[in-house]
Amino acid sequence: MTSPYLTAPENLDALLDGEPPYRARQLRDWLYRTPVLGVDQMTNLPGSLRDRIGDDLWPFVAEVEQSADSGTTRKWLFRAPDGAAIEAVLMGYPRRTTLCISSQVGCAMRCTFCATGQFGFERHLEAGEIVAQVMYANASLSRFPIPESPGRVTNVVYMGMGEPLANYDRVRESLRRLIEVAGMSARSITVSTVGVVPGIRRLADEPWPVYLAVSLHAADDETRSRLVPLNDRYPLEQVIEAAEAYFTAKGRRLSIEWVLIEGANDSDAQARKLAAIARRMHAHINVIALNPTPLSDDRPPTQDRVVRFVALLNEEGANATLRQMRGQEIDAACGQLRVRKAAG
Ligand code: SAH
Numbered sequence: 435m436t437s438p439y440l441t442a443p444e445n446l447d448a449l450l451d452g453e454p455p456y457r458a459r460q461l462r463d464w465l466y467r468t469p470v471l472g473v474d475q476m477t478n479l480p481g482s483l484r485d486r487i488g489d490d491l492w493p494f495v496a497e498v499e500q501s502a503d504s505g506t507t508r509k510w511l512f513r514a515p516d517g518a519a520i521e522a523v524l525m526g527y528p529r530r531t532t533l534c535i536s537s538q539v540g541c542a543m544r545c546t547f548c549a550t551g552q553f554g555f556e557r558h559l560e561a562g563e564i565v566a567q568v569m570y571a572n573a574s575l576s577r578f579p580i581p582e583s584p585g586r587v588t589n590v591v592y593m594g595m596g597e598p599l600a601n602y603d604r605v606r607e608s609l610r611r612l613i614e615v616a617g618m619s620a621r622s623i624t625v626s627t628v629g630v631v632p633g634i635r636r637l638a639d640e641p642w643p644v645y646l647a648v649s650l651h652a653a654d655d656e657t658r659s660r661l662v663p664l665n666d667r668y669p670l671e672q673v674i675e676a677a678e679a680y681f682t683a684k685g686r687r688l689s690i691e692w693v694l695i696e697g698a699n700d701s702d703a704q705a706r707k708l709a710a711i712a713r714r715m716h717a718h719i720n721v722i723a724l725n726p727t728p729l730s731d732d733r734p735p736t737q738d739r740v741v742r743f744v745a746l747l748n749e750e751g752a753n754a755t756l757r758q759m760r761g762q763e764i765d766a767a768c769g770q771l772r773v774r775k776a777a778g
Pocket residue numbers: 547548549592593594595596597598626627628647648649650691692693722723724725726727768769770
């Protein structure tokens with residue numbers, strides 16, 4: 435059979451012809467409530483049903499699992515049957531466990547500083563492929579916990595490969611399944627966008643108060659269009675207005691993401707303009723120093739410059755912090771996720 439994650443949770447009975455109706459409920463719990471790595475652990479299902487699901491439980495295989503940061507960061511490369519590679523990164527902290535998930539294979543946005551964009555777009559992920567990343571991480575955590583971190587994923591960020599709002603319907607369905615089927619709180623989920631304005635406006639109309647992060651990276655159109663090609667289609671002012679509308683609709687503080695690149699967007703003038711935008715958007719600013727990527731000569735600024743940029747934002751009345759780096763030695767850090775094509 436195909437992976438049950440590729441069927442809507444409400445339609446699982448269609449996969450189980452011949453089984454009594456309560457089996458669909460039991461299977462749904464194994465998929466979304468207490469996920470396990472293999473069918474052999476689905477103890478209340480009959481062997482015949484477990485055999486039918488067999489190796490097709492997951493819509494991908496975990497081809498590589500790596501860990502870093504003394505075991506508190508875990509990265510998976512999942513391979514779908516069509517060869518598509520999906521990456522997800524799990525980060526354990528004392529009171530939360532955050533999973534960074536992918537929404538597309540590759541990315542069409544081509545932001546100059548991001549490895550995913552440099553390698554182009556392959557395809558959208560299905561809702562089930564998005565949700566299965568979270569459930570796989572939960573299954574992994576229940577089998578191999580990260581010491582001193584919660585034993586399940588408490589927070590999900592759509593900050594892996596892809597632009598979630600360019601895959602709107604499937605991402606929406608993945609949010610519905612995470613919140614309404616798996617029981618996650620909308621307030622523990624962050625959707626990050628490079629500024630797909632119609633997507634921000636649609637998300638504002640959805641019933642769930644998920645966090646919105648906007649990847650700004652520049653505070654004027656000329657600078658932004660150099661780093662983020664999508665800015666030509668949706669210029670800064672439109673992005674800011676859509677973000678303000680999101681804030682009004684949800685009453686949730688927004689985040690602005692800002693990758694600091696030496697000589698490109700690290701000036702005092704950019705910091706002052708950014709602080710003004712952040713105040714307008716009711717946004718917290720997450721600054722991150724650039725992680726170098728294979729196809730670009732861009733470099734992060736010096737540590738002094740990074741610290742000065744963040745301090746200036748705060749002096750200007752904005753709320754800014756420097757983002758902690760995780761997983762750099764396994765290419766799991768922000769902007770380093772990319773598709774490695776299968777050999778041969
Ligand atoms: N397409 C969505 C989701 C991808 S997450 C979006 O653009 O928001 C994108 C985030 O990854 C950026 O905001 C930035 O915080 C981070 N990022 C991308 N490339 C990076 C790099 N080379 N170094 C550090 N952070 C990077």
